[in-house]
Amino acid sequence: MTEKETRYTISALARKTGLSVHTLRFYEKEGIIRHVERTASGRRVYGEDSVACLIGALCLKQARVSLAQIKAFFDATVKGEESLALRLEMMKQARSNLLDMQEGLARSLKLVDFFIEGTCQAVEAMKSGKDPDEAFPLITRAGITALPTMMEDGKLAPDMTEIFSAFDK
Numbered sequence: 001m002t003e004k005e006t007r008y009t010i011s012a013l014a015r016k017t018g019l020s021v022h023t024l025r026f027y028e029k030e031g032i033i034r035h036v037e038r039t040a041s042g043r044r045v046y047g048e049d050s051v052a053c054l055i056g057a058l059c060l061k062q063a064r065v066s067l068a069q070i071k072a073f074f075d076a077t078v079k080g081e082e083s084l085a086l087r088l089e090m091m092k093q094a095r096s097n098l099l100d101m102q103e104g105l106a107r108s109l110k111l112v113d114f115f116i117e118g119t120c121q122a123v124e125a126m127k128s129g130k131d132p133d134e135a136f137p138l139i140t141r142a143g144i145t146a147l148p149t150m151m152e153d154g155k156l157a158p159d160m161t162e163i164f165s166a167f168d169k
Contacts, residue, residue: 008046017054024054030067032057032074063094064101114148115139 014021027033028044035049046054053074060070073090076083118136125135133140138148 005047006051008051010044010046013046013051013054017058027054027057030071032070034074060094062098064097065090065094111148 008016010021010024013019014024017024024033028036033046033050033053035047035053037045037047039045057070057074060073061067065073069090073087076086076090115138118138122132122136122139126132138144138146
């Protein structure tokens with residue numbers, strides 16, 4: 001006995017993915033979502049293969065791959081093995097984009113964690129009757145007055161003379 005494949009109407013797939021019906025139709029028209037079947041009355045039905053195409057496209061989109069490049073990737077798949085080198089390069093570029101994003105998010109997370117720790121110090125100082133601006137002088141009544149610097153060990157340290165170098169990228 002084989003398992004019955006999950007199938008979605010266009011509205012069900014739109015709800016499941018958060019994409020609009022218009023976007024799903026556009027992706028289908030552009031050849032990004034494939035294997036779309038139609039019922040006898042002409043309604044679209046998306047099976048697992050269609051959903052797999054969509055997930056692949058959304059992954060590439062999240063990797064900052066342009067819609068034109070995503071379409072080129074899907075168009076290249078039709079060419080079979082002759083397009084493997086091109087598809088590999090496209091995937092490597094998507095991976096590189098994701099690694100750059102991951103690096104940027106890691107830097108931002110370190111900075112936010114640093115400011116959370118400093119703000120906690122300011123709150124504790126305030127509770128004990130001290131000036132919170134003195135406890136954490138990087139965020140004061142004037143706003144963010146300076147940025148910390150990245151230490152060699154990857155930690156952040158306050159240094160009022162240097163700008164946070166990681167944002168120079």
